[in-house]
Every structure is written in structure tokens, then in C-alpha cells.
Amino acid sequence: MDLVISLESNNVLPLHRQLYEELRRAILSARLRPGERLPSTRALASSLGISRATVTQSYEQLISEGYLQGVVGSGTKVCVQLPDELLRTAPVKAAAAPQQQRKPQLTRYGQSLDDSVPLEPPEPELPINFKSGRPALEEFPLTQWRRLLLRHCRSDQAALLDYATNLRGLPELRHAIAEHVARSRAVRCTAEQVIIINGSQQAIDLITKLLIERGDTVAVENPGYLGARRAFLAQGAKLQPIPVDENGIVVERLAALPPQLVKLVYVTPSHQFPTGVVLPLARRLELLQWAETNGAVIIEDDYDSEFRYDSRPIPALQGLTENANVLYVGTFSKVLFPSLRIGYLVVPTSLTHVFARARWIADRQTPTLEQLALTDFIREGHLDRHLRRMRTLYDKRRQVLVRALRHHFGERVSILGENTGMHLMVRWQTKLPAEELVRRAAEAGVGIVSAALYYLERAPQDEFVLGYAGLSERRIQEGVRRLAKILS
Amino acid sequence: MDLVISLESNNVLPLHRQLYEELRRAILSARLRPGERLPSTRALASSLGISRATVTQSYEQLISEGYLQGVVGSGTKVCVQLPDELLRTAPVKAAAAPQQQRKPQLTRYGQSLDDSVPLEPPEPELPINFKSGRPALEEFPLTQWRRLLLRHCRSDQAALLDYATNLRGLPELRHAIAEHVARSRAVRCTAEQVIIINGSQQAIDLITKLLIERGDTVAVENPGYLGARRAFLAQGAKLQPIPVDENGIVVERLAALPPQLVKLVYVTPSHQFPTGVVLPLARRLELLQWAETNGAVIIEDDYDSEFRYDSRPIPALQGLTENANVLYVGTFSKVLFPSLRIGYLVVPTSLTHVFARARWIADRQTPTLEQLALTDFIREGHLDRHLRRMRTLYDKRRQVLVRALRHHFGERVSILGENTGMHLMVRWQTKLPAEELVRRAAEAGVGIVSAALYYLERAPQDEFVLGYAGLSERRIQEGVRRLAKILS
Numbered sequence: 022m023d024l025v026i027s028l029e030s031n032n033v034l035p036l037h038r039q040l041y042e043e044l045r046r047a048i049l050s051a052r053l054r055p056g057e058r059l060p061s062t063r064a065l066a067s068s069l070g071i072s073r074a075t076v077t078q079s080y081e082q083l084i085s086e087g088y089l090q091g092v093v094g095s096g097t098k099v100c101v102q103l104p105d106e107l108l109r110t111a112p113v114k115a116a117a118a119p120q121q122q123r124k125p126q127l128t129r130y131g132q133s134l135d136d137s138v139p140l141e142p143p144e145p146e147l148p149i150n151f152k153s154g155r156p157a158l159e160e161f162p163l164t165q166w167r168r169l170l171l172r173h174c175r176s177d178q179a180a181l182l183d184y185a186t187n188l189r190g191l192p193e194l195r196h197a198i199a200e201h202v203a204r205s206r207a208v209r210c211t212a213e214q215v216i217i218i219n220g221s222q223q224a225i226d227l228i229t230k231l232l233i234e235r236g237d238t239v240a241v242e243n244p245g246y247l248g249a250r251r252a253f254l255a256q257g258a259k260l261q262p263i264p265v266d267e268n269g270i271v272v273e274r275l276a277a278l279p280p281q282l283v284k285l286v287y288v289t290p291s292h293q294f295p296t297g298v299v300l301p302l303a304r305r306l307e308l309l310q311w312a313e314t315n316g317a318v319i320i321e322d323d324y325d326s327e328f329r330y331d332s333r334p335i336p337a338l339q340g341l342t343e344n345a346n347v348l349y350v351g352t353f354s355k356v357l358f359p360s361l362r363i364g365y366l367v368v369p370t371s372l373t374h375v376f377a378r379a380r381w382i383a384d385r386q387t388p389t390l391e392q393l394a395l396t397d398f399i400r401e402g403h404l405d406r407h408l409r410r411m412r413t414l415y416d417k418r419r420q421v422l423v424r425a426l427r428h429h430f431g432e433r434v435s436i437l438g439e440n441t442g443m444h445l446m447v448r449w450q451t452k453l454p455a456e457e458l459v460r461r462a463a464e465a466g467v468g469i470v471s472a473a474l475y476y477l478e479r480a481p482q483d484e485f486v487l488g489y490a491g492l493s494e495r496r497i498q499e500g501v502r503r504l505a506k507i508l509s
Numbered sequence: 510m511d512l513v514i515s516l517e518s519n520n521v522l523p524l525h526r527q528l529y530e531e532l533r534r535a536i537l538s539a540r541l542r543p544g545e546r547l548p549s550t551r552a553l554a555s556s557l558g559i560s561r562a563t564v565t566q567s568y569e570q571l572i573s574e575g576y577l578q579g580v581v582g583s584g585t586k587v588c589v590q591l592p593d594e595l596l597r598t599a600p601v602k603a604a605a606a607p608q609q610q611r612k613p614q615l616t617r618y619g620q621s622l623d624d625s626v627p628l629e630p631p632e633p634e635l636p637i638n639f640k641s642g643r644p645a646l647e648e649f650p651l652t653q654w655r656r657l658l659l660r661h662c663r664s665d666q667a668a669l670l671d672y673a674t675n676l677r678g679l680p681e682l683r684h685a686i687a688e689h690v691a692r693s694r695a696v697r698c699t700a701e702q703v704i705i706i707n708g709s710q711q712a713i714d715l716i717t718k719l720l721i722e723r724g725d726t727v728a729v730e731n732p733g734y735l736g737a738r739r740a741f742l743a744q745g746a747k748l749q750p751i752p753v754d755e756n757g758i759v760v761e762r763l764a765a766l767p768p769q770l771v772k773l774v775y776v777t778p779s780h781q782f783p784t785g786v787v788l789p790l791a792r793r794l795e796l797l798q799w800a801e802t803n804g805a806v807i808i809e810d811d812y813d814s815e816f817r818y819d820s821r822p823i824p825a826l827q828g829l830t831e832n833a834n835v836l837y838v839g840t841f842s843k844v845l846f847p848s849l850r851i852g853y854l855v856v857p858t859s860l861t862h863v864f865a866r867a868r869w870i871a872d873r874q875t876p877t878l879e880q881l882a883l884t885d886f887i888r889e890g891h892l893d894r895h896l897r898r899m900r901t902l903y904d905k906r907r908q909v910l911v912r913a914l915r916h917h918f919g920e921r922v923s924i925l926g927e928n929t930g931m932h933l934m935v936r937w938q939t940k941l942p943a944e945e946l947v948r949r950a951a952e953a954g955v956g957i958v959s960a961a962l963y964y965l966e967r968a969p970q971d972e973f974v975l976g977y978a979g980l981s982e983r984r985i986q987e988g989v990r991r992l993a994k995i996l997s
Contacts, residue, residue, distance in 0.1 A: 178646055316611065
């Protein structure tokens with residue numbers, strides 16, 4: 022055999038790997054031809070001056086990958102049909118050719134999304150960004166999380182990797198969540214009613230598909246969360262804005278609408294987005310009464326109420342009623358981290374079947390490994406511990422922000438919604454238009470968002486949303502100082 | 510102070526952790542009352558006979574979690590407002606009360622899903638299950654995968670955990686996929702056209718939302734994949750079944766329909782599901798010509814063509830045209846593992862914007878950690894290596910299955926679609942109705958699926974789908990032996 026094989030003792034690759042690569046290259050470059058016989062392991066080992074075990078190891082790897090075949094009585098040969106030939110098609114031009122296709126006609130759904138209106142407020146990269154909804158990610162116990170991922174990577178491999186057998190999500194996780202929301206949010210449910218999803222946006226999308234027909238009216242808080250509004254609009258809903266005051270959504274304005282006009286109302290009662298105000302118990306009961314009378318469904322989006330600073334929480338709408346249809350939406354994006362993509366939906370028993378199936382049609386299931394790790398994270402107390410730590414941390418940051426705002430702006434600022442969550446809202450006495458203020462703040466390296474974006478009507482120019490959870494105390498102070506300079 | 514604290518030297522918990530737990534319990538049970546002063550670290554350490562550092566560590570943990578507060582000049586006190594109070598609402602009844610809600614009116618979408626027709630063939634737990642679409646999960650290099658997950662759990666924590674900045678998915682992964690599909694499938698695209706999604710079902714759901722209006726006609730292979738059909742139906746499409754013969758979808762039957770009736774056609778050209786046949790080049794070109802002429806969009810679902818045994822692959826439809834609109838769908842569910850939930854969609858440039866936004870509205874993004882690990886898995890050659898190994902393994906299992914079928918059934922069986930993928934289809938000469946055969950096989954511990962389920966019309970009673978990728982050679986042989994017993 023003419024084959025020249027060079028192995029290097031100072032190579033980082035072990036010898037059997039070097040030999041494997043050399044032989045594979047020889048086969049692919051046709052120096053070793055299909056059907057050709059290889060030297061015996063003994064002969065090759067002796068000619069290369071390496072151990073026979075090393076050669077055997079390389080041969081076995083190549084056999085398992087389909088380059089070589091071992092034929093009883095006649096040694097090892099190069100396979101006639103090589104795997105790489107089967108893995109590759111004829112080469113194509115590196116760059117795609119200019120496309121000539123006509124753009125297909127989009128549905129009304131598609132048309133509603135095919136514009137340049139942002140799905141979220143723009144997020145420039147700025148040194149001090151008062152971004153709402155961003156947790157203190159550096160504080161997440163990633164070492165602990167990694168340990169839990171690892172643990173399950175060592176468990177029953179087939180069960181871990183195969184499709185889930187339960188359409189609603191991992192039963193253990195659904196139990197852990199049912200207990201968690203009962204204890205922390207007074208949600209009343211069994212694990213059967215819990216459906217694991219990829220975050221709250223998927224909940225809103227599924228609810229819209231199942232309950233909102235094109236032309237139906239959906240009542241939304243004004244101002245309110247953009248992601249929900251876009252999902253309703255895409256599906257063809259008519260939006261009915263309902264004003265929000267210092268006590269949250271003004272239920273009497275809902276009640277003043279024609280009976281049964283509103284099919285669904287979307288609310289954030291624990292920490293209204295973006296104003297941050299909390300819906301008091303009396304209004305909660307009023308809202309539930311209205312929903313029951315009008316046969317309307319309520320979406321209760323509880324995105325960050327785990328962080329409460331000043332008072333005992335008011336029970337979730339879901340737990341206050343046995344008669345109204347409340348769909349409770351929770352997420353781990355804020356209490357753990359956003360890129361995890363796990364949330365949950367608590368639905369009335371009559372709807373569990375259809376929601377589970379709609380979830381399957383959308384994208385089948387949430388990744389199993391993350392569901393397993395999250396189950397342990399909750400069960401073993403890491404979630405409670407992390408929540409306690411973050412509550413303390415965010416409370417400090419919140420206080421620093423409030424103090425800095427009062428110090429620099431005094432009477433010229435009013436602060437709303439600072440008792441819960443990860444952001445608050447300010448009203449500044451200023452003659453600058455909102456956009457101009459945001460622009461000047463960005464020039465000074467400070468990111469703030471005008472609340473005008475969140476209004477469907479009557480957008481004020483003096484309201485801004487300030488997230489503080491992800492910013493250090495020093496940055497918060499420096500940020501407010503810079504804002505004060507701009508506004509003075 | 511009356512506090513009794515007991516630490517055990519033979520406890521598995523370290524001392525600082527034991528002390529933390531004891532103090533926390535004392536606070537929560539009000540043995541230590543809100544506002545009460547704790548002993549100094551020095552005093553407590555000396556009274557317990559442990560080091561002062563241990564006490565300090567416990568105090569600091571309790572301070573960080575909001576149980577204690579350190580007051581300058583007056584030592585450490587129990588917080589007035591305890592975190593657990595803020596984390597808990599009033600206790601609720603353990604079991605949910607019987608619900609009185611009326612079930613809300615479902616949309617047409619919801620009604621189409623709210624039935625008992627299975628989304629997939631039933632999957633009883635059987636010792637030998639010829640399940641299609643199930644890879645050899647025990648062979649997945651989980652150790653390698655774990656290593657990649659770990660690596661990224663050590664990278665930039667904030668970037669890993671925060672929301673993605675790119676709506677289409679991780680740019681590095683999109684590049685790696687664009688190269689992979691160019692090389693292995695002759696797909697012609699840039700990374701810009703690749704959109705990362707949660708598996709192929711999400712691709713079908715998104716495409717339907719964006720391109721199929723209620724009442725539009727969608728052509729589907731008959732027989733064909735159920736998940737796609739259910740998604741089209743839920744969205745209100747009219748299904749037009751097109752027959753499949755030994756060469757795949759019969760394009761002339763498409764061409765015989767009224768011009769421009771069909772808005773979208775869903776095909777599995779590389780390995781038709783469930784028949785397993787491959788669409789030859791001539792028919793591919795015919796199909797593309799038809800789509801171009803009729804302004805129809807093609808969904809090319811390429812779910813398992815990475816496994817090819819007998820021939821060089823035919824280029825993907827997507828790579829054969831510059832004029833027709835082909836949406837190419839790929840998944841890692843078969844080549845890696847199903848519970849990963851990562852797939853991709855290659856769309857014409859004119860559609861990337863709206864697809865990225867529709868994905869955001871559906872559930873924002875795919876988890877970042879998995880995207881990072883998958884990028885490295887592809888880039889570092891693990892994917893190619895795993896594909897080669899599995900190809901060899903599946904090829905052996907396939908041959909064992911074919912031989913066993915021929916051995917036991919001889920002329921009474923015809924085999925289709927065995928040259929690619931992870932399953933094949935058989936036609937058995939038998940007088941037993943399909944359901945009866947499936948039932949008897951199950952009684953003998955063998956799972957097989959009748960292809961009748963996959964037909965929209967003219968369902969035959971003699972066709973069955975046999976997946977072999979996930980079964981050992983021994984089980985395959987034993988399974989066929991048992992089937993032969995039933996059929997003889």
C-alpha cells in the first residue's frame with residue numbers, strides 16, 4: 022500500500038484521532054479507493070510504531086461511521102458507498118442568485134404585522150438603560166441552574182430526549198407551579214388546569230386563537246402592554262381602550278359599554294403595565310361581577326407581581342371567583358430569566374383540552390430539559406430563595422431611584438407604581454415633547470421610554486417608564502443626575 | 510435572648526447553613542420578633558462555640574434575603590416587613606372549588622381542535638414499538654451536548670439570559686444552518702433567510718397564519734402528515750388531497766385543478782410521509798413550474814432526509830428554482846432529539862421581515878442556551894459525525910427489517926420508501942381489517958400504525974408504517990417474527 026500516514030507526537034490530538042483523520046482524508050480524497058483492503062491492525066501498528074489498540078480504535082470509529090467495513094476472513098475494506106457522498110449534494114453557487122419570485126399575497130394577519138411599527142420600544146445600546154422588564158441577570162444563580170441541567174442530562178436518556186407524553190407539559194412541573202401560585206398569588210387551581218407554555222406571549226397568542234374571532238371586541242387597558250395589543254390586532258380584533266387611573270382599570274367605563282359587546286378583557290391587575298398601579302380589591306370584585314354578567318373572559322397577566330415591597334398582596338382575580346372565566350397567565354421570564362422561555366397558563370377545567378391541543382398545533386411542547394431543571398429549582402427552594410434575594414435587591418434599587426428622583430426633581434416629578442415589580446412610572450413637569458426628551462437622554466447615554474407608545478388614545482407627553490431592577494445603585498443615581506441636567 | 514439554637518456536627522449541611530435555617534425558622538415562627546435585635550456575631554459565635562466567620566456568613570445571607578437588617582451603630586435586627594409575608598397571600602383552600610363558569614364560546618379555530626380526533630396516531634406503551642420519527646435516542650452523544658451547554662453557562666451571563674436581540678434567531682446559528690443546508694441539501698440561501706423556530710410544527714403554523722386565509726385551498730399529499738393537515742384545517746383552509754404514487758405526489762393531478770385555485774401546496778419530496786417514496790428530479794421541476802405558473806407557494810418539509818442509504822440525494826426543491834416561492838422547513842428533532850425543539854425555516858427574502866415578526870407575536874424566541882450549544886455542535890463537526898454514525902446504524906437496522914420482512918412474508922409483502930429516513934411502509938396481503946391487525950399486534954406487544962389514518966380519501970386497509978431507527982436489531986427481528994405469527 023502506498024499510503025503515507027504521518028502522525029505527530031506533539032499534536033494536541035491523541036494518536037488514534039490523528040490516525041482516524043488521516044485515514045478519513047485518504048478515503049475522501051480517493052487515495053484509498055472504495056472496496057480497497059486496508060492493512061491489518063497488527064501490520065499498520067508495527068509500520069507506524071504505535072500500539073495495535075490505537076489502530077483498532079481508529080478502525081472501529083471509521084467502521085461505525087460507515088467509511089470502512091469489517092469483512093470476516095478478509096480484513097477491513099473501504100466501503101463502496103461512502104457516507105459523505107450520501108450527506109452531500111452537488112455543490113451549489115456560494116451566494117444565492119437574485120430572487121425573481123413575486124412576493125406572495127399575505128393574509129390579513131400577515132398584513133397587520135408587515136409594517137414598520139415596532140413590536141417593542143426601540144432599545145438603543147446605552148450605558149445606563151432604564152429598561153423595564155429586565156431582571157438583574159448577573160444575580161441569577163447560574164451555577165445552581167447549571168447543576169440542575171447537568172443532573173437531568175444524566176437521567177434516563179430516552180425519556181429526556183423523546184417527545185413529551187403529556188400535551189400540557191411535565192406533570193411534576195405543573196404540580197410545582199400549582200402549589201407556587203396557590204401560595205404566592207392565591208390562585209385556586211389543580212395541576213390539571215396548568216398548561217406549560219413558552220412565556221406569556223404564547224399564552225396571549227393561544228387565547229386569541231381560541232376565543233377571538235375576527236371582528237370581536239377586546240377591551241384593553243389604556244395605556245397597556247404592546248405585545249398583547251399586537252396579538253389581538255393581528256387576529257382581527259377590534260380594540261376597545263379602557264382608561265387606567267391611580268387605581269388601575271376604570272371598571273365603570275367597561276360597564277358603560279353596550280352589554281355583551283366585549284368578548285375578552287386583558288388586564289394586569291397586580292402591577293398595571295406601564296403605570297405600575299395596583300387594582301384594589303373592590304375594583305377586582307366589580308370587574309369579576311361585570312365579566313360574569315356579560316359573559317366576558319378575563320386575561321389576568323401577572324408578569325412581575327412576585328416583587329412586592331410595601332404591602333401584603335391582593336389575591337389574584339382568578340382566586341376571587343368561582344363564576345367568571347379568568348385565564349391566569351404567569352411567566353418565569355422576570356423571576357428567572359427571559360431567554361428561558363417558560364411560562365404557564367391556568368385555565369378553567371372546561372378549556373384545558375382545547376388549550377393543550379392548540380399548544381400542540383402551535384409548536385408541540387416546551388423543551389423537556391428546562392422543564393425538569395425548573396421543577397427542581399422550585400421544589401428544592403431555590404426559587405423562593407432567589408425571589409427573596411431579588412426582592413431585597415430590587416427594593417434597594419427602587420428606593421435609590423425614588424430618592425434620587427425626589428432629590429433632583431422635587432415637586433416637578435410625580436411617581437406612580439413604585440410599590441411592586443421592576444419598574445415605575447414618572448410624570449415630569451416639562452415643556453419638552455416626549456420624543457425630544459428621550460432623544461436628549463439617549464445623547465447623554467441614558468435610555469428611557471416614553472409611555473406615549475403604550476396609549477391607544479390620549480397619549481400624554483409627560484409620562485415615562487423607568488425600569489430599575491437591572492441597574493446598579495450607582496448607575497441609577499448617575500442616570501437620574503443626567504436626566505436632571507437635561508430637564509433643568 | 511431566649512433563643513435556643515442547636516447545631517449538629519454530624520449534619521450533612523455545613524454549619525453556616527444550619528445556623529441560617531435555625532434563625533430563619535425562629536424568625537418565621539416569631540420566636541424572633543420583627544424589630545428584635547440579634548446578638549453580635551462575636552457573642553453568638555462564642556455562645557455556640559463556632560467561628561465568628563460562620564455566624565457572619567449566616568447573618569449576611571439572611572440580610573441579603575430580607576430577613577435581617579444591619580443598622581449602623583445598633584447591630585443586626587429582624588426586619589419589620591418580612592419577605593415571606595410579601596411572598597404569600599392569605600391561605601386558600603387546598604382543593605379548587607367546583608367551577609361554575611360557563612364554557613366560553615370557542616372560535617372556529619378552537620372548535621376545529623376541540624374534538625377527540627387524535628393529533629397523532631395513538632402510542633400505547635409496548636415492548637417493541639415500530640414508531641416512526643423516533644431516533645435512536647440512546648445513541649445521542651449526550652455527554653458532548655452537556656459539555657456544550659456547560660460551556661455556555663460559563664459565558665457572558667447577561668447576554669445568555671436576556672431576551673434575544675435578533676428576531677430571526679442567533680446569527681451564528683443561522684450561518685451554521687445556511688452552510689449545512691447548502692452542503693447537504695443544495696438549498697440556496699443566505700443566513701438572512703434562515704429563521705430559527707421551535708421545530709417544524711411551528712413553521713407550518715406560522716406559514717398558515719401568514720399565507721392562508723379562511724376558505725383558501727391548500728393542496729396536501731394523500732396520504733400525508735397529520736400535524737400539517739390539522740394546522741391548515743384549524744385555520745379554515747379547504748384541503749385538496751393530491752394522490753401519491755411510487756414517485757411521490759402526482760403533479761399532473763395538481764395541474765388538472767382549476768388555475769390558481771390552490772394557494773399553497775404542502776410536500777415532503779425527500780422522503781414522502783408516510784409512504785417514504787422520493788420525488789424524482791423530473792417531477793420536482795414539473796411541480797416548480799406548476800407553482801410558478803399558478804402563483805402558488807410550496808412548503809417543502811424536509812424532516813428526515815439526512816439519512817440516505819442508496820443514492821446521492823436529489824437537490825431540494827428550494828435550490829432548484831429562482832422563480833417559485835418555496836418555503837423550506839428543516840428540523841433537528843430527528844437528527845438530534847425531539848425534546849430539543851429547534852427547527853428552521855428558509856424563506857424568500859421578501860418574507861423574512863413578516864415571518865420574524867409573526868414569530869415574535871407567537872412566542873418571541875427560541876431559548877438562547879440551546880441555540881448556542883447547537884451552533885457549536887454544528888461548527889465543531891459533532892453534527893456531521895453524529896449523522897454519519899446514525900446513518901450507519903439506521904442502515905443496519907433497515908437492512909435487518911427488510912430481510913426479516915422478506916424472510917417471514919416473502920411475496921405477501923411489498924416494501925416502499927426504504928432508501929431514506931427512519932421508517933418504511935409495507936403493504937401486506939391480508940384479509941384482516943387494518944384496525945384488527947393493529948389490535949392483535951398490540952396484544953403481542955408490537956406497535957405498528959395503519960397508514961389509513963394519513964389518508965383524506967381512499968384509505969387502504971393493507972398499508973402500515975414501520976419505524977426502525979429507534980429499535981435494536983434484535984427487537985426488529987423479534988417484532989417481525991411476532992407479526993408473521995399474527996398474519997399467518
